[in-house]
Amino acid sequence: MKNSVGREIPENIIGYKEISIYNKPFDKEPVGRKAAPLLKQIKPKDNKVLKSIEEVIKKAGLKDGMTISFHHHFRNGDYIINMVIDKIAQMGIKNITIAPSSLTTIHESLLKYVKNGVITRIYTSGVRGKLAEAISNGVMENPVIIRSHGGRARAIESGEIKIDIAFLGVPRCDEYGNASGKGEKTICGSLGYAKVDAKYADTVVIITDDLVDYPNFPASIKQTEVDYVVKIDSIGDSKGIASGATRYTKNPKELLIAQYANKVIVNSGYFKEGFSFQTGSGGSSLAVTRFLKEEMKRKKVKAKFALGGITKPMVELNQEGLIEHLFDTQTFDIDSCESIIKNSNHHEIDASMYANPHNKGNFVNKLDIVILSALEIDTNFNVNVITGSDGVIRGASGGHSDTAAGSKMSIIVAPLVRGRIPTVVDRVNTIITPGETVDVLVTERGVAINPRRTDLIERLKGKGIPILTIEELKNMAADIVGTPEPIEYTDKVVAVVEYRDGSIIDIIYQIKQD
């Protein structure tokens, strides 16, 4: 079967549920009712506080074959996932499905547990490092399922992912489970992913290194959702949140891309009083925010809200009155973590409210403009942000396809080539975001507008923007670095890439070894 973006999808995939193939962005309607956790009675004198991870694993009744979840708000500073799985392995429990909101390099030590059968399935937004390489080389029997942030929330809310036990690390918590994003030792800001797990998991375990007096309020996760609380020495390193991200670029190529992107925004018709936007944490993306700020001041245009993935430049715009509200699923740097605690217009939202396509109205639906990155983009505007030029998994689906689908204008910012690797190609290795939801590609060598958007083509003419076709950009890239040899794969499926609605948009195969 071919899906509507031209990818061949097998009729059966071992270790995967019933196949549903991608067709159109809003084609797949949800069926049935939301999932719901078990009912439970907690009596006035009941105690939720347990002494150790081991005790909580026993009390929560973790057994072979169960599904457990985690969040990645600490990104590369997370200690919880490795710590819990170490303990599970020690206790001799096997055949576990892990469903973290994402995995980063710090989690590559899980590879040994994938090899010895402690972990047999992984559902995640992304995976990196040695674990990702091993997966791409076929280490797992069951394919990893890659979901967007909205897609994960949808899968949990619909019951597609049934979480038996959620292990949620939080910077501060009281004895009854009221948990928040800033504590004595760590800070992580929004707990937007964790909030979804807390609502739907059958058993919710809070792990903290700052257990405070009752009641810890305001709370991101609340006592009515929590079964057990465990205090440990250290849940993570907040410095890991910002590693690599939110740098202030001086790279002339990135600055040029940001300038073009800014011109696209300002002339698009969407840049007007009360607009909304989301930008990422990459160099060009952050630079766009800076240029946009100047433009907003000059034209006296204020934004109603920014969405994300909140970064310091957005917090500054909010402080200066240029953005009224910040809606935050995941906080990308320490300054922003401080902001969400003390700033009443910096609102925490959960991942479902952020981007789940199957609830009664998410935030990405209300987004005017989104700036996104790409590892590759093809001449149909399909975007890859998950596999490298060698075919190896090295990224994350994130909110890419969610914001592209929801927003009125999605702009991809990317250099035309990276080293010897073209960004604009005939066919991307892996499709995360379908081209029909991508409106503009901005490179340092020119800007391509999706032909579907005749309105934008019209509005951006004669505005000092070097408009080319995407084929022209592809040819320019090919002229510089040539056309890379296609990657060779076996026919073993190592990952299924789900679109946000749960249909399959692409398959990642095992890389053929030399």
Place this chain on the structure above:
Amino acid sequence: MKNSVGREIPENIIGYKEISIYNKPFDKEPVGRKAAPLLKQIKPKDNKVLKSIEEVIKKAGLKDGMTISFHHHFRNGDYIINMVIDKIAQMGIKNITIAPSSLTTIHESLLKYVKNGVITRIYTSGVRGKLAEAISNGVMENPVIIRSHGGRARAIESGEIKIDIAFLGVPRCDEYGNASGKGEKTICGSLGYAKVDAKYADTVVIITDDLVDYPNFPASIKQTEVDYVVKIDSIGDSKGIASGATRYTKNPKELLIAQYANKVIVNSGYFKEGFSFQTGSGGSSLAVTRFLKEEMKRKKVKAKFALGGITKPMVELNQEGLIEHLFDTQTFDIDSCESIIKNSNHHEIDASMYANPHNKGNFVNKLDIVILSALEIDTNFNVNVITGSDGVIRGASGGHSDTAAGSKMSIIVAPLVRGRIPTVVDRVNTIITPGETVDVLVTERGVAINPRRTDLIERLKGKGIPILTIEELKNMAADIVGTPEPIEYTDKVVAVVEYRDGSIIDIIYQIKQD
């Protein structure tokens, strides 16, 4: 069958589900999973705003036999329930179950719809006025089900009450359904009851008289929960919130009761740094808060939180630093409504978090002291707050049984007699709160401690509190006003009083006409 508080419960009640009889406060464990609403997709360009109540009733698909819900945050100032039912009746829809969080005198105009079959079932915390009289006189075929605030939340969360459509009036809302408790025309503070309906109803309709630009944040009810938004001229009269309540008593009897109650609290062992309490909105109750304030200042004791039912005296204690947090399901006066909007330590909580016995930890479980009222209390400490001395329904179950069960010490404050009617009796007309959850009765003539609480009896000795047995108080009351003739009833069940766990604690029968 007799339940454990000695009430004869029929084996079958026409129009009522399977019978479960009350045994012990925490005896009944929940079974199964939480209820969950239908999944739904809202696409980026979908519009939720409809033009009229009539249009929304059609769009939402209201049909004969369905269950609809409302909240009573406007208390006697609510326009929504009457307005929606008027329209439903005009449209010829019949056989509707209404499940408001409570009903007040303003809703007595629904009597005509009970008579003509538009409304055939009522689930509520309370009912008053002509509608209540007619119910007590047998106007309905199916018994009214009386639930506590926690019991209602439990019934909705467990799926026992399945709400097809919730019609929720809110002071302010945006086009996507983000709703809050203060608007241009009205204010109601916490939307604690409405939040439960919004989470579990299949279709959620927001009705507002202040439709503002997106996004209206912070929001009590959020866009992910809302199907339709309707703007009308006026949703209610905020003055109705405070009618009768929160008066500053000068009545010497009430002041004496408050003084004794204060002495009980101060000497109980629970009055210490970090304690928690709830007081009601009656004269004595408010006076207790005033006395307590002096005592807190004198002894330099601060409370961690107050729960409720929040009133101005509590807000003042919070402002003065004597109470750290206020947790608010329902706001009882305009000053408190203003406070919850602007005061970051005045937190809105939903009715489930407040008092649902079948979630993972409600607030009443964490309560040290609660002050409650009574229409009658019997020598087993069972309390009636629902039927008058004539047997007619005239009150509400409210949070009475919830807080009595959850708290470490529940204190009933009541005058020994009211006019010609004794408060302390051998047998109360109707049991709302079982005596085993009631610890102390404070009257102007003396204080009775539940014999079960030997610890309290010991601690309150020799503290200048006139301690009597409850039989002595009953005899004193009988000496003053005599023993009233028993009320005569037919064998028709007009209301079933459920305990908070869903078991039947009492039955209200039709009054025999002269």
